[in-house]
Amino acid sequence: MPLATRAAREPLHAYTCPICLAPPTNATLTPCGHILCGECLFTAVNAAVMRTGITGLGARCPVCRASIPGWDGRGGGVIGLQPRIMISL
Numbered sequence: 001m002p003l004a005t006r007a008a009r010e011p012l013h014a015y016t017c018p019i020c021l022a023p024p025t026n027a028t029l030t031p032c033g034h035i036l037c038g039e040c041l042f043t044a045v046n047a048a049v050m051r052t053g054i055t056g057l058g059a060r061c062p063v064c065r066a067s068i069p070g071w072d073g074r075g076g077g078v079i080g081l082q083p084r085i086m087i088s089l
Contacts, residue, residue, distance in 0.1 A: 018063050027081040032066035
């Protein structure tokens with residue numbers, strides 16, 4: 001099955017954050033297609049921006065290092081994912 005088709009059918013709980021290796025909390029999608037915890041993404045990107053001292057264009061995906069255009073440190077340039085249904089047992 002092609003990657004795009006498999007990703008479209010895979011539920012969000014099947015993913016793991018590549019930083020903390022747990023199911024994503026406050027899942028966030030980067031422009032390059034990586035799904036991470038919101039807190040993990042913001043911490044990693046802000047740490048890299050602070051380290052380099054370059055804001056805006058200096059924001060990069062912590063997984064593949066692709067640029068995150070529109071990054072403003074408050075959610076600009078990324079998409080927050082919301083579950084459509086939540087089941088508690």
